[in-house]
Amino acid sequence: MKKEYVMGNQAIALGAIAAGVNVACGYPGTPSSEIVDTIAKRNVNKAIHVEWSINEKAAMEVAAGASYAGARCLVTMKMMGLNVASDALMSLAYVGVEGGLVVVSADDPGPISSQTEQDTRLFAKYCRIPVFDPSSVEEAYEMIQDAFEYSEKYKTPVLFRPTTRIDHAYGSITYDENACPKEIPGFVKNSKRFVIFPRLSRMNHEMIEKRNPEIGDDFSDYRFNVYQGKEGNKKAVLAGGAGYAYVKEYLQDRTDVSLIKVGTPHPFPERFLLNALKDVEEVLVVEELFPYLEEELLMLAGKKQLKIKVLGKHTGNSPLAGENTAEQVAADVAAFLGEASNETEGIESSDASGRPNPPMRPPVLCAGCPHRASFYAVKQAMKGRKANFSGDIGCYTLGNAMPLDMVDTCLCMGAGITMAQGLHWTDKETVNFAFVGDSTFFASGMTGIANAVYNEADMILCVLDNSTTAMTGHQPHPGTGMNMMGDVVNKISIEKILKGMGIEKVLNVNPLNLEEAKSAISECADAPGVKAIIFKSPCVALFKPTEKCVITDSCIGCKKCIREIGCPAISADGKTVKIDASMCTGCSLCAQICPTGAIKKEVR
Amino acid sequence: MSYNILLCGVGGQGTVLASKLLAAAAEKMGETVHSAETIGMAQRGGPVTSHVRIGKDAYSPLIPKKSADLIIAFEPSEAVRNLDYLKDGGAVITNEVCLKPVTESLNPTGYDGKEMVEYLKKTVANLVVLNADKLCEDLGSSKFFNVAVLGVAKGADFLPFTEEALIETIETSVKAGFVEVNKKAFLHGVEEGRK
Numbered sequence: 001m002k003k004e005y006v007m008g009n010q011a012i013a014l015g016a017i018a019a020g021v022n023v024a025c026g027y028p029g030t031p032s033s034e035i036v037d038t039i040a041k042r043n044v045n046k047a048i049h050v051e052w053s054i055n056e057k058a059a060m061e062v063a064a065g066a067s068y069a070g071a072r073c074l075v076t077m078k079m080m081g082l083n084v085a086s087d088a089l090m091s092l093a094y095v096g097v098e099g100g101l102v103v104v105s106a107d108d109p110g111p112i113s114s115q116t117e118q119d120t121r122l123f124a125k126y127c128r129i130p131v132f133d134p135s136s137v138e139e140a141y142e143m144i145q146d147a148f149e150y151s152e153k154y155k156t157p158v159l160f161r162p163t164t165r166i167d168h169a170y171g172s173i174t175y176d177e178n179a180c181p182k183e184i185p186g187f188v189k190n191s192k193r194f195v196i197f198p199r200l201s202r203m204n205h206e207m208i209e210k211r212n213p214e215i216g217d218d219f220s221d222y223r224f225n226v227y228q229g230k231e232g233n234k235k236a237v238l239a240g241g242a243g244y245a246y247v248k249e250y251l252q253d254r255t256d257v258s259l260i261k262v263g264t265p266h267p268f269p270e271r272f273l274l275n276a277l278k279d280v281e282e283v284l285v286v287e288e289l290f291p292y293l294e295e296e297l298l299m300l301a302g303k304k305q306l307k308i309k310v311l312g313k314h315t316g317n318s319p320l321a322g323e324n325t326a327e328q329v330a331a332d333v334a335a336f337l338g339e340a341s342n343e344t345e346g347i348e349s350s351d352a353s354g355r356p357n358p359p360m361r362p363p364v365l366c367a368g369c370p371h372r373a374s375f376y377a378v379k380q381a382m383k384g385r386k387a388n389f390s391g392d393i394g395c396y397t398l399g400n401a402m403p404l405d406m407v408d409t410c411l412c413m414g415a416g417i418t419m420a421q422g423l424h425w426t427d428k429e430t431v432n433f434a435f436v437g438d439s440t441f442f443a444s445g446m447t448g449i450a451n452a453v454y455n456e457a458d459m460i461l462c463v464l465d466n467s468t469t470a471m472t473g474h475q476p477h478p479g480t481g482m483n484m485m486g487d488v489v490n491k492i493s494i495e496k497i498l499k500g501m502g503i504e505k506v507l508n509v510n511p512l513n514l515e516e517a518k519s520a521i522s523e524c525a526d527a528p529g530v531k532a533i534i535f536k537s538p539c540v541a542l543f544k545p546t547e548k549c550v551i552t553d554s555c556i557g558c559k560k561c562i563r564e565i566g567c568p569a570i571s572a573d574g575k576t577v578k579i580d581a582s583m584c585t586g587c588s589l590c591a592q593i594c595p596t597g598a599i600k601k602e603v604r
Numbered sequence: 605m606s607y608n609i610l611l612c613g614v615g616g617q618g619t620v621l622a623s624k625l626l627a628a629a630a631e632k633m634g635e636t637v638h639s640a641e642t643i644g645m646a647q648r649g650g651p652v653t654s655h656v657r658i659g660k661d662a663y664s665p666l667i668p669k670k671s672a673d674l675i676i677a678f679e680p681s682e683a684v685r686n687l688d689y690l691k692d693g694g695a696v697i698t699n700e701v702c703l704k705p706v707t708e709s710l711n712p713t714g715y716d717g718k719e720m721v722e723y724l725k726k727t728v729a730n731l732v733v734l735n736a737d738k739l740c741e742d743l744g745s746s747k748f749f750n751v752a753v754l755g756v757a758k759g760a761d762f763l764p765f766t767e768e769a770l771i772e773t774i775e776t777s778v779k780a781g782f783v784e785v786n787k788k789a790f791l792h793g794v795e796e797g798r799k
Contacts, residue, residue: 005624005631007641030643112642136663137638169640169665170627242665249664326668352688355727356719358681361614361705363648398648402710562709568649571709582745 002177008137008166012104013038014175015144017048020182022071022099025051025059027443028472029078030113031167032106036076037473040484047181050484052475055413055443056081060088060103067097067157068194070185072148076104079120079161080412084444086123089157093127094204095196096155099184100148107163109242109288109323115393115412117321119289120161121265128208130215131159131266134224135244137171143224143263154215156208163288165242165323216267225269227276229258236260236277237333238293239286246329247286250341257337268296277308284336285312288324311336365398367569368545368585370511370537371464375399375406376565376589377517378433378462381525386430388423390416392445394437395471396464403566407435414444421448421457431525432459439469439477441494446501452530453502460524461503461532463494464511466539474542498532511535514592540585547586548604549579555598561590605635606659607764608667612686613678614703615642615652618750621778622676623654625754629765629773630658640665649706651682658764674762676753678736679703680720687727695730695762697753701737701746732760732797739796740789748789751778755793767794 006014013035016024024039026032040050049066053059056077063073077085082105089103105123108114124131132147134140140162151158192200219225228251229236236258239247244261251259260276262269277283285294294312301308311317318332334341365372375396378389391397391407392414400407409419420434436445441463452459469475476482481491498506505527507520517535524531557575561567569583570590579590579599591599609626611619623639630637635658642652655667669688677683677698690696702717724731734756736749743752751774757763758770771787778786 005627005637136665165640165665168643169638170624171638172631172636245663245665249662249668252661326664326666326671330668354723355687356681356684356723358651358685358720359705359708359713359715361650362707363615363650364706366648395648402707559709566706566710568706571704572712582747 001174003172003174005170005172006137007034008140008162008169008171009034010038011137011141011171011173012144012160012162013042014173015141016074016102016148017042018175018179019100019145019148020072020180021048021074021148022181022184023049023063023066024074024076025053025062026076026104027053027056027059027081028439028469028475029081029106030472031108031164032076032078032104033472033475034167035074035104036484037475039074046485052477052484054478056085057088060085060092063101064088064092064097067099067101069098069187071099072182073099073101074104075101077106078114079105079107079118080114080116081105082120082123084413090127091196092157093129093208094201095194096204097151097157098155100151101157102144102147102151102160103157104160104162106167107161107289109163112164112323117289119292120159121292122290124159124266127159128212129156129158129266130154130219130264131161133241133263133265134162134166135241135261135263137166137169138173139224139263140166141173141175146222150215154211163242165245212267216269217271219264219267219269220272222264222269224263225261225272227258227260228253228255230255232279233258234279234281235337236280236283237286237336238262238283238297240265240293241288243286243288243324243329246324246326247333249326250330250333262293265292265296268300270300273297273300274304277306280308282309282336283311284317284333285310286318286324286329286332287312362401363398364401364566364568365395366540367567367580367583368540368587369395370466370535370540370587371396371399372404372565372567373511373514373537373587373589374462374464374517374535375404375435377511377514378521379404379406380514381518381521382431385525388420388430388432390420390423390432390434392416392434392436392440394440396435396437399435401566403564413440414448417445417448417461418451420459421452421455424457424459428458433462434459435462435464437470438463438465438467438479438494439475442478442492446497449498449503449530450501457530458528459530460521461498461530463532463534465494465534465536468539468542470539470541474539494534503530503532505531507533509533509535511537512587512589514589540587545585546604547601548581548584549586549588549591549599550581550602551577551579552598552600554596556596558595560593560595561599564593565589605764606661608658608662608672609656609674609676610667610672610686610689611654611656611676611678612682613652614682615649617652617678618747619652619654619678622750622754623656625751625770625773625777626656626763628777629769630656632769632773633765636660636662638662638665651685653686674757676757678749678753680717680724681715683724684720690728693730695732695760696724696728697732697734697757697760697762698724699736699749699753700733701735732756734796739793743785743789743792748785751786752789752793755790755795756797759794759797
């Protein structure tokens with residue numbers, strides 16, 4: 001056994017390995033990405049099949065197939081990935097599984113790096129499958145192993161939903177470094193079980209509805225559904241996930257108020273709660289995202305006619321949106337208990353008057369990022385023409401920031417391509433651009449392009465190909481020639497895909513060559529139909545730069561470089577401009593736009 | 605023991621390695637440790653924080669406000685931004701060299717960090733102001749500030765671990781080729797901190 005200080009996502013990965021996982025797949029997305037990365041890094045003798053699937057739906061289906069053969073499978077994604085995978089998961093919930101299948105869907109209260117504040121617990125209820133909700137790194141390690149057990153016990157896929165503060169928190173776990181994958185029994189054909197037909201669905205639907213209360217009863221004895229407090233308490237706090245950690249921080253080991261933790265929000269462990277709530281008259285529910293536990297408790301109270309007051313989001317006793325904070329929870333619990341909270345009193349009385357405002361620091365594209373050059377080239381080439389710029393999900397969403405201001409829309413993975421078509425059908429005079437990264441292209445861009453070709457839309461597809469999945473930590477994808485088993489594989493050519501779909505004009509350009517890029521864009525803007533430009537230049541975070549740009553004496557201080565491209569390495573220095581040598585990668589976009597040629601490239 | 609350390613700075617300054625070293629050193633001393641990091645979108649030049657919590661009673665992944673024993677700031681405005689976390693009588697170590705956001709070049713507000721340092725001097729009794737460029741002059745790159753500043757914290761007696769535990773941690777946690785230079789950075793920091 002080995003003790004190690006690990007990130008929550010590493011703990012989840014090590015827990016899955018300890019559970020004998022055979023297949024681990026997923027699609028990167030903050031805050032879930034490090035789980036598959038970790039399994040790949042610790043895949044002794046390549047005994048586990050590890051893959052970044054092209055998207056979450058593909059991952060879910062790969063896992064479903066392997067699970068039918070009795071393999072233990074882990075699928076990971078962020079919560080919006082679950083929307084993509086839901087087609088497969090919803091049906092799989094009806095069919096059921098053979099080998100344990102655990103779907104990690106990481107929620108992101110805040111949201112810190114996401115488009116929505118959706119709640120995986122509600123999704124579990126919608127799918128009618130169990131969900132586990134860890135409240136600490138250590139618990140996540142244990143709980144993921146339990147999740148596999150329950151999945152096999154009830155032959156159902158189960159959800160496991162950590163939140164950012166569990167995924168990216170660190171704690172110590174002790175694990176077996178010699179854990180091996182389970183023996184895979186092998187696929188036994190049984191079309192009555194594995195082919196979903198309306199009759200099967202009808203039958204299994206009833207089975208599932210009868211089964212879930214049994215699981216809820218089983219969960220009532222589950223080791224991570226626990227409460228502290230003494231008998232006869234009139235007040236209780238009900239919490240789960242990171243919310244529980246904040247309440248525990250405030251209450252510590254107090255027994256004069258009950259603290260109830262629910263680690264399995266669905267099916268709701270009713271017997272456990274009825275027992276924990278004996279004599280309780282008032283409950284404060286502390287949770288992030290949806291008022292899930294609150295509504296379940298209200299339903300239970302209605303069902304059992306409990307005389308209990310349930311306080312939470314619906315009653316204005318806790319915040320409706322955003323992530324919990326230790327001090328907000330402390331204040332809410334203190335108010336509920338009629339106590340003065342040190343935390344809130346302290347904050348209110350602390351003297352912040354006269355405190356200078358720290359500057360805003362919106363995230364920006366890195367110095368030397370090729371996306372900046374691509375956006376700038378399109379902006380310059382389209383000067384004076386009406387054009388829409390549909391963006392997408394990835395680092396390049398940051399192209400919306402001033403001074404580039406080149407992202408007019410951003411909705412969800414791959415949507416830029418199809419939204420550009422929608423915009424086109426409302427105004428055929430405007431040129432419509434769609435920007436998509438290489439990983440997003442494979443994940444969900446291809447169908448949108450087929451749609452454009454088939455329906456004869458006019459649009460320009462700009463693939464920002466930096467040969468990696470940059471935003472989530474540089475994962476490989478089908479275009480990179482590497483996979484998670486450490487194999488070098490054939491690269492799938494984006495250019496050939498586009499040509500294969502019938503796009504005649506597919507241009508490859510180096511975005512760091514401004515004139516070349518601009519003329520390619522102008523050429524496409526004047527042609528009808530679907531055109532594509534692949535802007536190829538690797539992510540700057542992958543390489544140590546060998547060059548840098550320097551300002552020479554001929555700088556006249558016009559600051560065009562600052563005004564137009566917004567590179568974080570360039571700043572005003574009195575009347576002239578300076579370049580931070582430690583940040584500059586020598587991309588030379590600034591040198592290409594300098595009206596006096598005052599910026600020179602040097603070897604580092 | 606219960607001890608909370610908040611590290612703050614701007615994405616890319618190396619706060620994550622510093623927080624990992626602190627956590628590992630505390631573990632080496634037999635303590636229970638938890639920490640939490642900013643990862644993702646905010647890393648691209650945005651404000652980042654690492655919360656390091658030492659002690660059995662720390663359940664929350666984040667340090668509650670007014671509970672940090674020590675704030676280590678890699679940039680002066682980030683120290684001010686996180687000042688609500690400092691507990692009464694807590695200590696602050698800050699770099700005085702400012703990092704201007706890109707927006708500052710576009711819409712200048714005159715931010716140069718000085719006002720931040722002045723405010724800290726007025727309001728924090730237990731304050732150490734460093735100049736990362738000067739501190740790291742002999743180390744070849746101000747990128748070693750993240751380890752040197754831990755040395756300063758130790759030298760100034762703000763850290764509840766032994767010097768040996770921290771050095772051992774550097775030896776086991778840092779990539780092989782960088783152990784010596786990081787040890788040098790740390791020891792240089794210790795000397796500075798003692799002053």
